[in-house]
Amino acid sequence: MKTSNWRKRVMAAGLVLLLAAAPAFDASAHGSAGLQGPDSGIPPENKEGRKAAKQSANKEKKVAVIIDDFGNGQGGTEEMLSMPIKLTVAIMPFLPTTKSDAEQAHKKGFDVLVHMPMEPKHGNPKWLGPGAITSDMTDEEVRQKVEEAIDDVPHAIGMNNHMGSKITGDERIMSIVLKVCQERGLFFVDSKTNYHSIVGKLAVNMGMPPVANHIFLDDRHTISHITGQMKAVEARAREYGNCVTIGHVGTQGQKTAAAIKSSAAEMQGRVTFVGISDLVRDIWGWHPAPILPSNNN
Ligand SMILES: [Zn+2]
Numbered sequence: 001m002k003t004s005n006w007r008k009r010v011m012a013a014g015l016v017l018l019l020a021a022a023p024a025f026d027a028s029a030h031g032s033a034g035l036q037g038p039d040s041g042i043p044p045e046n047k048e049g050r051k052a053a054k055q056s057a058n059k060e061k062k063v064a065v066i067i068d069d070f071g072n073g074q075g076g077t078e079e080m081l082s083m084p085i086k087l088t089v090a091i092m093p094f095l096p097t098t099k100s101d102a103e104q105a106h107k108k109g110f111d112v113l114v115h116m117p118m119e120p121k122h123g124n125p126k127w128l129g130p131g132a133i134t135s136d137m138t139d140e141e142v143r144q145k146v147e148e149a150i151d152d153v154p155h156a157i158g159m160n161n162h163m164g165s166k167i168t169g170d171e172r173i174m175s176i177v178l179k180v181c182q183e184r185g186l187f188f189v190d191s192k193t194n195y196h197s198i199v200g201k202l203a204v205n206m207g208m209p210p211v212a213n214h215i216f217l218d219d220r221h222t223i224s225h226i227t228g229q230m231k232a233v234e235a236r237a238r239e240y241g242n243c244v245t246i247g248h249v250g251t252q253g254q255k256t257a258a259a260i261k262s263s264a265a266e267m268q269g270r271v272t273f274v275g276i277s278d279l280v281r282d283i284w285g286w287h288p289a290p291i292l293p294s295n296n297n
Pocket of ligand 1: 162
């Protein structure tokens with residue numbers, strides 16, 4: 001595996017991040033700064049210049065929409081998998097449609113993540129699903145859970161956390177999770193269920209891309225709220241050149257899918273919808289290089 005080059009680049013990006021005044025894990029904002037010539041505040045001198053600057057700026061506004069909680073045939077699954085924009089689907093392991101969702105998403109050209117269940121500070125443990133990481137596990141047990149989850153989700157190029165407000169603040173456990181991801185050639189996306197998450201800091205220290213969610217789309221399940229969140233996504237992409245956003249399949253999944261679809265159609269030409277791996281490559285120079293488990297070969 002050719003890893004030395006991207007490691008160097010990621011280490012260099014990490015160093016820059018540590019020096020930035022912004023929160024260390026909110027790296028995408030920083031990482032995109034170099035792409036924002038037209039938004040630099042220097043006014044182009046003439047009409048043509050302004051037009052060219054505008055066109056060039058449009059090219060650089062990238063939005064990665066991650067949809068969580070696949071794997072259990074929940075509401076909105078079909079609608080999301082037939083979405084006319086590129087999505088990233090986060091699939092929970094060991095569930096009835098884990099494998100078929102992954103195959104369908106991959107065929108469609110979507111990015112696939114392992115949606116790793118992790119203990120929250122509050123909330124019903126039943127929502128965690130099988131294979132979850134809990135704070136009472138030994139180092140070896142955590143490692144095994146992560147390995148098994150990666151082995152169960154075909155085509156995964158990265159991982160993000162399902163719930164996990166407790167675990168993403170636990171340095172011992174997250175160090176192991178990130179280490180296994182690194183060994184397996186995957187990156188980790190912090191879903192940001194915990195404002196005090198230490199994942200971004202750990203990722204930078206380990207030379208991994210500190211990818212994180214910026215905006216939850218469906219924390220309230222109304223079309224008007226989700227549409228408003230999509231506007232916030234565009235605003236962030238306009239300001240920083242990119243935005244990572246998370247929505248869900250579930251009891252309200254069809255509503256979320258409908259709102260994303262109509263907002264995306266309305267945003268056509270102003271932003272580009274990309275997979276999370278495109279952002280990870282563009283911002284941090286990281287190329288996922290998943291090491292496939294024997295049972296997926
Ligand atoms: Zn989830």
